[in-house]
Amino acid sequence: MHDTQRPAVTISAIAAEAGVSVPTVSRVLNGRSDVSPRTRERVEALLRDHGYQRRGVRPEVVRSGLIDLVFNDLDSPWAVEIIRGVEEGANEAGASTVVSAIHRRGSPKSTRQWLDNVSARASDGAILVTTDLDSFLRAELQRLQVPAVVVDPAGVPDLDVPTIGATNWTGAVGATEHLTGIGHRRIGFVAGMPGLWCSRARLDGYRAGLDAADIPFDPELVIEGDFDYQSGFRAGCRLLELAEPASAVFAASDQMALGVYEAVRKKGLRVPEDISVVGFDDLPEARWASPPLTTVRQPLAEMGKLAARTVLRMLQGEGVESLRVELATRLVVRESTAAPRTR
Amino acid sequence: MHDTQRPAVTISAIAAEAGVSVPTVSRVLNGRSDVSPRTRERVEALLRDHGYQRRGVRPEVVRSGLIDLVFNDLDSPWAVEIIRGVEEGANEAGASTVVSAIHRRGSPKSTRQWLDNVSARASDGAILVTTDLDSFLRAELQRLQVPAVVVDPAGVPDLDVPTIGATNWTGAVGATEHLTGIGHRRIGFVAGMPGLWCSRARLDGYRAGLDAADIPFDPELVIEGDFDYQSGFRAGCRLLELAEPASAVFAASDQMALGVYEAVRKKGLRVPEDISVVGFDDLPEARWASPPLTTVRQPLAEMGKLAARTVLRMLQGEGVESLRVELATRLVVRESTAAPRTR
Structure with a gap:
């Protein structure tokens, strides 16, 4: 008052x-x-x-009424989900969303240009979607007094800005328990890119899920991927060619899960009759896969919306409760999982 | 000088x-x-x-250095491709891209709010991606002297602003000729939403492709869809249940083609061994489908880039050569098409 x-x-x-x-x-x-x-x-x-x-x-x-949303590249499969969420969150407050890709990964020139633009338009805040946010960028935003939040579906460790991610470990436990619950014991895991927190958290969740069902961990069943379709395809091929092949595969991204689908098809086998597949992300592609893919949903639009609200709160001088917020993932069971064939 | x-x-x-x-x-x-x-x-x-x-x-x-890019909703499967193209085209000229969804389709309030924002930030231009651009919006942009271009993958007829689309008719001819060329004569067609130019152009292209191979047109083989996955699924089911079923299906969108995949799977059949499928758009989903989908590529990113360049040229007072530009589509042959089974 x-x-x-x-x-x-x-x-x-x-x-x-x-x-x-x-x-x-x-x-x-x-x-x-x-x-x-x-x-x-x-x-x-x-x-x-x-x-x-x-x-x-x-x-x-x-307020200038502009929030900057920045991607490394605009070909991330998550991009449109996050854009939708940020746009909604900004729109609630009458603000608009400037979407940029900092082109030519790591180019200091394009980062510099973006920072100049942010400064010139007196941007109210910046939301960075990134797997390799560099410290120069963070320092410059701080110098410009532009509040910044990171939306981080990949889980980059040790950021010193507020970060909004998802519960990767819990999601992976749930996916693995779903597979053990319907009777699978040879469960392959296609891991994400090494070095990212989310890859580690999902792998750890897979192991915890196996432990909960008293299934010993077999390193042969874990294949390293890089989140992309092709790496999922290669991993799927290897898991099907093992002396004792997997009866189910849990892939740490939807794109890799779709690559596993293709490996199954190339082998003349079928999902889920011959092999069950679970993904991670719940991109629209998961719904449109044939069969529709059982997957762990990352609430990407909600993460974007929360990022917009957080940046607007920071702009008002309000504190951020926690530097790292994880929104809950949720298993979405569709048609790519079934009990294993009895042999 | x-x-x-x-x-x-x-x-x-x-x-x-x-x-x-x-x-x-x-x-x-x-x-x-x-x-x-x-x-x-x-x-x-x-x-x-x-x-x-x-x-x-x-x-x-x-210049304010801002270009506005507007969607009806940000859940269009094309959205991210177009955003990428516009962002690149704007970035070439040092401009940034404000992405908005005019929420609540047709709400005058949200359109009004967007127009107020465009005016307040003295936007350099507007790119509208839309299937139902209303005349009020066009008139208001004209009043604000904001040059506007429409990117129009759906082909809305009779716009009086510069419009950038794709060669729908030619693309459909090519897809149909691909199927007749490998021996198909019972080719189903899943049409797009009625009332849109692109739906009509693709249907006409399908008929022209049949004519070129001396295959009589059979109206039983044409099922109306609405571009979405579910309508493709339903159409696929009907085409497979005909007394004389289709041996190939050409769907007027990738999402409908993926729905046809699912209909084929539910029937216990396989793509392409039992039935060939061709889509239209070439979204990333087409590459990740199992099998990878043969489809007609709309150059969405290129359309976005050209829209950004056009709007920037208009801003400089340059004329637009043609009110309607159509960029070339191209058939991308992957693994969803094969010669029909000999019966």
Whole structure:
């Protein structure tokens, strides 16, 4: 509550009087460097004249109305799900979403250009979707006072910005228990790219699921993939050619699961009659697979939406409860899993 | 070339001197209404003082650096391909891409909000991806002097804005000729949503392809779908249950083709051994299908890129050569088609 009856002056009134845009007043208030000295002087004078005050721990929120959403590349299969969620979360608050790919992976030039654009448009916040967010980018965003959140379906370890991921370990336990529950004991696992947290968490969840059913871990059944279709295809071929082949395969991504489908088909076998397959992600492709794929759903759109809300809260000076939030995954049982053939 | 040695004053110099942003100067130059009278007066005075002149038929280009890309909903399977293309085309020119969904299909409120945002950020141009672009939206964009281009994979008839589509008819002829060329004569067709140009063009292409092989048209073999997976599944079931079933199915979208796959599987049959399937679009799902889907490629990313370039050219006052541009489709032969079983 205010302790004075004098109506508070608004940022837009200041902007109108100074003959500048609202984002410009915002830049002055936020102490940014990208305002001409003359403008800064005039805006600050008006702020003083009108007795404008930031309200204690919650400074007046001034917005350009733009949130930046950045991908390494726009060919990630998750991209559209995350874009949808961010756009919805931003839209709730009347904000719009600028989508960028920082092209040419790791190119300092394109990162620099993006940062210049973010600065020029006084972006309200940045949401980074990434598996290799570099420290330069994080430091620059901090310098520009642009709040940043990472949406991280891949689980990059040790980020020092708020990160929104999914419960990879729990999801993998559930998928494995689903397979043991319907009678499978030779369960292959196609692992994700090594070095990523999510790959480790999913592998650990697979092992925990086996333990829960008293099935000994057999390293022969674990094949390393890289999340892509081709690596799933190769892993599927190897798992089917083992002396004692797998009766089910749990792949750490939907794309790899679809590669396993193709390996099964090439062998003249069928999913799920001859071999059960479970994926991870629940991309639209999972629903459209033949048979429809049983998979662990990552709530990608919800993750995007939460990221937008978080960045907007940070903009208002609110604290973030936890640096790492994991939204719950959920097993979606479709038609790619069945009891193993009795031999 | 300039006919004077006096260096031309730049927009950014005017902006700095006026203590306003470059987009604000742009708004004044473009005669927009969303500038305060005081600001307009000051900027116009400075423009006069400095002898600023628009250069004949090519007015000085002033940019906010933002291009708006709008979908009805962000669950279109094409969305990410088009976003990638637009982002690349915008990025070439140093511009950024604001992605929006005009939520709640047909809601005047959300359209209004989007238009307000476009106006507030002085957007350089709008790219609409749509199957039901309404005339109100087009008229408002014209009023705001925001150049607009439609990317139109569905082929909406009679738009009065520049439209970038694909060669639907030619693509369908090629797909049909591929099937007749390997010996099919009972070729089912799953049509797209009625009332759309692209549905009609693809059906006509199918008929032309049959004619070229002297195969009489059989209306029993044409089933109406709506582009979605479920409608493809239902159509596939019907085509397989005919007294004289189809030996091949050409579906007017990849999603419907994947629905046909599922109908084939449910019948205990196989693609392509028992039945050949061809799709239309070439979404990533087509590559990941089992077997990988033979399909007609729409160059969606290229369409998006061309849309961005077109909108930027319009912004520079350049004319558009043709109101309707169709980029070439191309048949991508994978593993879902084979000669029919000899009976």
